[in-house]
Amino acid sequence: MRIWGSVLCALLAVTVAGCAPKVRTDVNRFPSTSLPTNLEGKTFVFMPTDKQQGSLEYESHAAAIATFLEKQGLHRTNDEKTADxxxxxxxxQSGGRTETHSSPLYGQTGGGTSYTSGTGYAYGSGGTAYGSYSGTTYTQPTYGVVGTSTETRTVYTRFLDAEIYDMRRSVVENKLIRVWEGKSMSSGTSSSFAPVSKCMIRAVFENLRKAGSEQVDAQVDQC
Incomplete structure (x- = not known):
C-alpha cells in the first residue's frame, strides 16, 4: 500500500508542477470577402456602447485586442471621423451550472504481508497441554479500484463577441458594413470573464483571417 501511495503522489507532483490552468475556447470566425487582403497602414477605432463608456475593464480588453490587430498591420486611433x-x-459570463463528476479511487485490493498468532491445545491421558504460535505470510500485492470519489463543482460559461466594420463604406452607403465577425466561448470554474480574457482574445484575434470553427487550448500563464 505504501509503494502504491508513493507512486500516486509522485505522479501527482509531476502533474501539478508541469501544468498551469488551461482555457479551452470554442471559436467561430466569419471574415467577409470584402475584408482587405492587406491591412497594413489602415486605422481602427473602438466603438464602445453607452454601458461600456468609461469602463476600465472594457479599456483593458480593448488594449489586449488592439495588440493583436496591430500585429496584423492595423493602427489604433481615437479619431472616429478618419478611422478606416x-x-x-x-x-x-452566464450564471453557473452545477456539475457532478465521479472518479475511481485506486489502492491495494489484496496480497501483501499478513500476521497470524494464537494458542494451540492438546488433550490426552496425562492432561491438557497448550502452546502459543505466530507467523507471517507474504503474497504478491494486487491493486485496483477500491471505491469512488464524487466531486461537485459550479461551471460558468464565458463569451466574447466581436465585429469589425468598414467605416468609409458605411459612411458612403449610410449603413454599417460589417467585414469581420468573431465569436468565442469557454467554460470553467471562474465566474468572471477577466481571468480568462487574454486567452479568449488571443484565440479569436491571433488568426484574424482564419474562417470557420476550431477549439483553441492555451495555458493561462502563456496568454
Whole structure:
C-alpha cells in the first residue's frame, strides 16, 4: 500500500508542477470577402456602447485586442471621423451550472504481508497441554479500484463577441458594413470573464483571417 501511495503522489507532483490552468475556447470566425487582403497602414477605432463608456475593464480588453490587430498591420486611433475601420465587442459570463463528476479511487485490493498468532491445545491421558504460535505470510500485492470519489463543482460559461466594420463604406452607403465577425466561448470554474480574457482574445484575434470553427487550448500563464 505504501509503494502504491508513493507512486500516486509522485505522479501527482509531476502533474501539478508541469501544468498551469488551461482555457479551452470554442471559436467561430466569419471574415467577409470584402475584408482587405492587406491591412497594413489602415486605422481602427473602438466603438464602445453607452454601458461600456468609461469602463476600465472594457479599456483593458480593448488594449489586449488592439495588440493583436496591430500585429496584423492595423493602427489604433481615437479619431472616429478618419478611422478606416471600427471595432465593437461584448463580453461576459452566464450564471453557473452545477456539475457532478465521479472518479475511481485506486489502492491495494489484496496480497501483501499478513500476521497470524494464537494458542494451540492438546488433550490426552496425562492432561491438557497448550502452546502459543505466530507467523507471517507474504503474497504478491494486487491493486485496483477500491471505491469512488464524487466531486461537485459550479461551471460558468464565458463569451466574447466581436465585429469589425468598414467605416468609409458605411459612411458612403449610410449603413454599417460589417467585414469581420468573431465569436468565442469557454467554460470553467471562474465566474468572471477577466481571468480568462487574454486567452479568449488571443484565440479569436491571433488568426484574424482564419474562417470557420476550431477549439483553441492555451495555458493561462502563456496568454
Amino acid at each position: 475601420d471600427a471595432v465593437a465587442f461584448s463580453y461576459g
